[in-house]
Amino acid sequence: MSTQPTVLHVDDDRSVLDLSSERANDAAVTWLTASDPADGLTTLTDRDVDCLVSDSIRTDGGTPFVVRAADVDPDLPVVLFTAADRESIPGATHHVATRHVEKETGDAFATLLDHVAAVVPMPGDARVDDPDTTNGSGIAPRPERRAAGPDRSGAWVPIERYEWRDESTDLATTIVTAVEEYTGRDASAPPLYESIDAEMLEALLSRPDGDSRSGIQVRFFFADQELAVTSEGLILLRTETGGE
Template sequence: MGTPQTVLHVDDDPEMLALSTATFHQFDDISLLTATTAIDALDIVSSHSVDCVVSDSLMLPDGVPLIEALRRENKDVPIVLFTAKDWTEVADVASAAAVSEYVQKAGPDDLSTVLEHVGMLVDGDRDESLAAGVSAVTEALADHADAASAASFSLDENWELVGQWVGDDELGIVVVEAIEAHAGLPAIEEPLYDYIDADALEELLRPVLEDEERPGIEVRFPYGDFELAVTSTGDIFARPEPGETLY
């Protein structure tokens, strides 16, 4: 096995980055870095050797498109523009940044298309090995989309996605880190086990990508000043407990 190729995925949607992390995790020859802001993306590119960038159509605070700034930072790195915008909306910027590929976000299959492009761009010889896993990834992502719809059907706009569990770490640790990052450290002084049996919760739920069907499970419980909801797709939602004002 050769040295892993480093891919940076930039998107302001944490759920998309969680799906991307779970997807690229299937392949040992790709190391994935993620960023949720244009500034963080530039910091990573300036401090890491990046072999390919997958980027949403984000802007820097001064209004400069991220992909243009990335191209100025590195004139050779391949860029895959992965955005919900139509080509007509991004054509000028994409051309100026000399993007290698454009993929429009429309459904779960599109992330697999991104994966195929990345495989060709980082090393054409690796594309065949990557392609062998693409169909399985596509099916898993489609299953996740269906399960997510079933599991979170009762969550209204007051809930905010704060994290996602992909099965690599203990669920209890991921929940605590997600709510701390959401509310600011230290968010909650009491341990999680005062509120719920995290081991039992982990047994009940499943990682995002698996070769098995998952029922639409949603578990809600209080945690400090918050109410949390964890679904069987690994999504972690939070909202202030009724009567609490946190911001």
């Protein structure tokens, strides 16, 4: 992967592409766009793309575009950015898409950039200085597990994003898994509940209907790490300061 990640956004609405490009201007990322599925496939073939953002569009043959994209690069992270809700999206598309963002929900473009940051490792100088400013204007990294351990600069780093409506996993498991993947250490002992009640945390940050609240952040210590969870579902870790 190049030093500056490359994201391809494919949508048949040019105004949406213009807006996403504008919002990505301040991000440490190369933002490419294509308004036609055929052009999108060509870009995926010709360029080294690190993440695909796509509407739930189809190719001329009727195949979902993201399915064709997976044929080109099976390991490519895909963020589905669409006005369609989950229930109306074909299963084949869901199988390919890593994440799903609805266009009509809140500040959709900020949410989109947060999701991209969660699946694409970013350059080391593109970190979030504070969880309160994670709004897409300074897209932040989701570091891969590294043998040398995490960065110790004292910056806030987003390590995962929890989907409040996703019933396939719970918040506690998501937090523990994210910490383990980032630090490379077992985070199961002591258990999370000794640090914070994950059910109460979820109740505080999300509404009963599954939508997130706005502008809430909870910080706590777990597994020798300082963590923050925001009402947008972003899980952040404050890296250590000092030397080894």
